[in-house]
Amino acid sequence: MQQQYSSEHASLDSKNISTAELIIGTVTYVIIIMITIVGNSLVVISVFSYRPLKKVQNYFLVSLAASDLCVATFVMPLHVVKFIAGGRWLLGMTLCHIFTTADIMLCTSSILNLCAIALDRYWAIHDPINYVHKRTLKFVCRTIAVVWLASACISVPPIIGWNDWSSESLKTHCELTTEKAFVVYSASGSFFVPLAVMVIVYVKIFLAARQRIRKNWSRSALSGGNKFQIRRPNMRKNNLQTFGNATFVSTDNCSGIREMAVTRSSHTHSSDILSSNSRFAVKTLNNGAKDQTATAVRQREQISVSKEKRAAKTIAVIIFVFSFCWLPFFCAYVIIPFCNSCYVHPKIMQAFIWLGYINSSLNPFLYGILNLEFRRAFEKILCPKLADFNRRIRTRQNK
DSSP states (O other): OOOOOOOOSSSSGGGHHHHHHHHHHHHHHHHHHHHHHHHHHHHHHHHHOGGGGOOOGGHHHHHHHHHHHIIIIIIHHHHHHHHHHHTOOOOOOHHHHHHHHHHHHHHHHHHHHHHHHHHHHHHHHHHHHHHHHHHHHHHHHHHHHHHHHHHHHHHHHGGOOOOOOOOHHHHHOOOOOOHHHHHHHHIIIIHHHHHHHHHHHHHHHHHHHHHHHHHHHHHHHHHOSSSEEEETTTTSOOOEEEETEEEEEEEOOTTEEEEEEEOOOOOOOOOOOTTTTTOOOOOOSSSHHHHHHHHHHHHHHHHHHHHHHHHHHHHHHHHHHHHHHHHHHHHHHHHHHHHHOOOOOHHHHHHHHHHHHHHHHHHHHHIISSHHHHHHHHHHOOOOHHHHHHHHHHHHHOO
């Protein structure tokens, strides 16, 4: 998104830009555009082509990737053209209106999609039983439609009269309006309200996840009977198996190791449960059951702490990157219309604008690569032979 300044300060006058700056800036912007296009294209292709990712909640990521793709294919290139022209607009008033409206709408859509993803994750953790039935394709599509409609409501007002443009400023600079009421309205809807929602929601997600993790290992610690610990790497689903009087309950942990608790009745004596064809090696704890139980509890506590740390780091990264990319621009965007004596150098403002655009480049990595299934999908698309080799290794390890 752009910012308007007085014409005597605002333009990146080509006379003040050296050839080296022009080349370095253009190459940098083109690299950002290419990374954004490739990364977000991978997200869209992965969701529609990789079976494990064909889930309705991932359509939020598709919507996010679509808005970021539009930013990279339409808004960013026009900014590059404007940069090469020394900050002057040479493409006419009609395209200027389209450009400024699309700039606000697509960037706002990207931000609101991030907000929708945060809310989806919160509802999935806070009320999983009810939300799993509510989260249908129809519900997700409606939510995405609301995101894009809200983005349009924020971006359209300037072209229907809510602006302080002059025909001369549109012809020469093509900047956003600095009409004070609209600045407050658009900045609130595009950034500050979504930021507040994301911070609150992600903090609640972390607290809910921590409470659930602690509750799970606390229940395991209080369960009676003798405990057996069986480990098998790279298992993904929870199972409940019963053999006679013994009940095997397995859960995944964050390190990829499956822990299995085997509980027997106090009246049941040790017996051989495994045959020569057994897939697990079970060590029956006839002596020192209390010590083994205490060890299992400590291990579960360590796993709980590890999961909490990982969740906290992920949430912190998401909020930090989003704030780091967009906060400088929106602070300048809001302050300048209300402060006549304030001045931001055009080159600094240009950096703020592109820092916001970089968020569209980073979104595929934050919301995709941090997810194991997306990493495998990217690997399958980019390096199919390597993906097949890794799949065979995982299959052998699971046997």
